[in-house]
Amino acid sequence: MSEPVMLIEQANNRGTLYAVVEQDDRVAYFYLYPSELLTSKYSPRPCWLRNLMPAPAKKDVAAMKEGMAPMLEVAFCNHPQGKEPLEKERLAIVWLEEGDGAAVMYDDEILGVIPGWSLYNEEHSVAYAADCIGAGDTDRLMPLGKRGTNAMYDRVDQAIAFWKEWSDETSQTWSILQDKFIKAYEGAFGPLQQYYAIDGDQWPPMAIGKFEKDGIVYLLTLGVSIRPMPWVELLYNERSPGFRRMELAMAFRKDDFSDKEMMNMGSFMSGLADRPWKQVTWLGEGHTVKSDELVAPFESVVLSSALYNGPEIQLPEVYGDKVNLYWLSPITKLEREYAHVRPNAGYYLLEKMIEHNLNHVAAKRPELPFE
Template identity: 80%
Template sequence: MSEPVMLIDQPNNRGTLYAVVEQDERVAYFYLYPSELLTSKYSPRPCWLRNLQPAPEKKDVAAMKEGMAPMLQAAFCNHPQGKEPLEKERISIIWMEEGDGAAVLYDGEILGVIPGWSLYNDEHAVAYAADCIDAGETDRLMPLGKRGGNVMHERVDQAVAFWNEWTDETSQAWSVLQDKYIQSYEAVYGPILQYYAIDGGQWPPMALGKFEKDDIVYLFTLGMGIRPMPWVELLYSDRSPGFRRMELAMAVSKSDFTDKEIMAMAGLMSGLSDRPWKQVTWLGEGHTVSGEDLPAPFESVVLSAALYNGPVINLPEVYGDKVNLYWLSPITKLEREFAHFRPNAGYDLLEKMIHYNLNHVVRKRTELPFE
């Protein structure tokens, strides 16, 4: 038995996952593999694509015992006599906008899909194949079905349109969105004073805008919301459009902190701007993140929209989704530990902060009291 031949190997935008199509003389498969840094967190995900020989009548246990990819049973595929081998020149990969799921196309038509939410639960890892006609005894491989009958078709179409827009050299997508962001911030906090690119030359374009009003420096990100965050679709299901896009903000009192300290906080924001996609995670209300360069006694920040009590900032919608604006508020080690003592205790910390009249403006303060 010959070794499988790799037909395509393509990483996502941040190199956290790899999409691979392989085939031997019996069967073709599509896989998502985590990068080396994420192998302890995520497991590979397979998706059968087609049999190249007549299908077995029963589950291909013999192949699995030999460490080979199993063929799909005859009753579950639309070509029980087998199909011709895949040609690598006709294969392309489309990553979902989050970067955690992908589809393999053949001459532009979907062959298989591994959705991002399948990555996060080993017991419910699901893939969809165009040539599968029945899930059979397992729900690990599902029929892709026809358009209108499976939302995966729409999701792949959206991803194709998304990448076409952002790879089109004539596209004005960023300049239009950039202007909308700046106008939203300027409407509340006056003219932008400084604009810092924070994308490191990588797609997507992201920036940090600096504003000042009433002796307070305001820092806002622009461009994080272009990409929806991983995990959110699984966690929020139909409500995910309200939680999957975000920008960061920070308001720092100039009378409490030096310019150097304020720029260190800006550096923390810049580092956080790519975190969900570099680490395949998400950020939301009550989440905490450590920060080495914060002025003492602070050593972390908590994210919150609830702490904000200023004028309404009307951020633009992005691809029809709400963009959440989370304010960063520095916290001490003890406060962070309080936010982690049980699930969702970050909300408890925010309630305590609000109780003690803390809001989105960062000032020097004493540690919150804990009994």
Template identity: 65%
Template sequence: MSDPEILIEQANNRGTFYAAVEQDERAAYFYLYPNEVLSSKYSPRPCWLRNLQPAPETRDVAAMKEGMAPMLEVQFCNHPQGKEPLQRERLSIVWLPEGDSAAVLYDGEVLGAIPSWELYTGEKAGSYAADCIDASEHSMTFPLGTPETNQLYGRVKAAMAFWEDWSDDTSQAWGVLQEQFITAYEAQWGKVVKYFAIDGDQWPPMGLGWFEQNDVVYLATMGVSIRPMPMVELIYMEEAPGFRRMELAMALSRKDFSDAEIMELAAIISGLADKPWKQLTWLGEGHTVAAAELPAPFESVVLSTALYNGAALQLPLAYSDKVNLFWLSPITQLEREFAHHKPNGGYDLLEKMIDGQINHVVTKRNALTFE
């Protein structure tokens, strides 16, 4: 028995996961597997695609004992006598924009899909194959069904349209979005004073605008919301469209911070802008993140929309989703520990900050005290 042949392999946008189709004389499989950094946290996820030989009557335990990918049992596949081998030139891979799930296409049609729904729960992940017609209690592959019965078809179609938006003339797509955000920010804080690219010459394009009003410098990102954040759908389910896209901002008092200090703090925003996709995580209300750039006694930032007490700010939608603008506010070690004292403790910290007259404008304030 020869080793499986890799027919196609492709990394997601940040190289956190790889997608591959492998095939030997017996079966073809689609896999998602993590990069080396994430390999201790996530396991490879398989998706059976087709048998190339007659299907076994019972579970292919013998193959698994030999370390080979098992063929699917005869009652669960639509080709009991096997199918012809897959041809590499007819295969393509579509990553969902979050970067934690993907589908493989054959002649443009969905052949198999591995969603992210079970990735973060620690349980065995399920996958979906077009040639699967049923599944046993032991199976990790389920019928893909039809567009009417399985939402994955719609998600893959939307992902294909998303990548098409950015495939050729990305400068045009970015120019429109960039202008929408600058217009929204300028309506609140006046003309943009400075602009910085914070994408590191990687897709997607992301920028940071510098605005000034009433002795306050406003730093706000644009382009971060092009991608939905990983994990959010698992947590918020049907309400995910209201939480999966973000931009980041800081408001800094001119009386407390020099231009040089403001530039150092801007590095915090730049570093957080890509964090969800580099680390397969998400950012939301009350989350805290360590930040070495902060002046003592601060050592972390807390993210919040609730701290903002300025005039209503209307951000453009991103692919019909609401975009949340999270304000970064420095906190001390004791404040961070308070936020972590129980699940969702960040909300308690934000309440105490608001009660203490702390809002989105960052000053060199006194630390909160806790009884």
């Protein structure tokens, strides 16, 4: 038996996962591998693509015992006598917009899909293959089926259109979206005073806008919501369009913070804007994040849209999805620990903050009392 040969390898946008197609003289497989920094958090995900030899009658346990990729048994394979080897020139990878799932294409047709949500649950890891026609009770390979019978087709089509749009140098998508966000923010906080690019010349374009109104400085991101966040589809299922896109914001009383202190916290917000994709995670209401950029006694922030009680902000939808604007409110170590005493305790912290008349505007204040 020959050693597997890698036909194609492609990293996602932030280099956190790698899509690979390999084949030996028996079988071809598609894999998603985590980067070295994420190997302790996520496991590789396989997707059988095709047998190159006659399919075995039963599960290919012998190959697995030898540490080899198993062939698919004959009952679940649409080519019992095997197919010709894949040609690398005809292969292409399409990453889903979240960057946690991908499809492999062959002559522009889907061969296999590993959805992002399969990355997060070892027991429910699933892949879809075009040449699979059935699955055993415990198998994690499912038939892709025909168009109209599997939502994966629409997901991959959407991803192809998304990347095509953003790779088109003549596209006005960013300038249009940029203008919509700036107008939404100006409608609430007055004219844009300064504009800071925070994307480091990487896609997607992201920025922070600085505004000032009634002695309060506002820093708000734009462009973060271009990408849906990982994890959210698994956690919210059909409700995920309401939670998978975000922008971030901070507000400061000028009397409480110096320009340097505000800019340091803005720098922290800039790094946080890319965290879901750099760490394959997500951010949402009540989440807390530690930071060394905060002014003592604060050492973390809590994210919330519920704390906001200012003028209405008419944020645009992005790809038909609601965009959540999460305000970063500085909290102390004790307050953060209170938010972690039980599941979803971040919501209880927010309730306590609201009870004590705290809102989206950061201010130097005494620590919240806890019984």
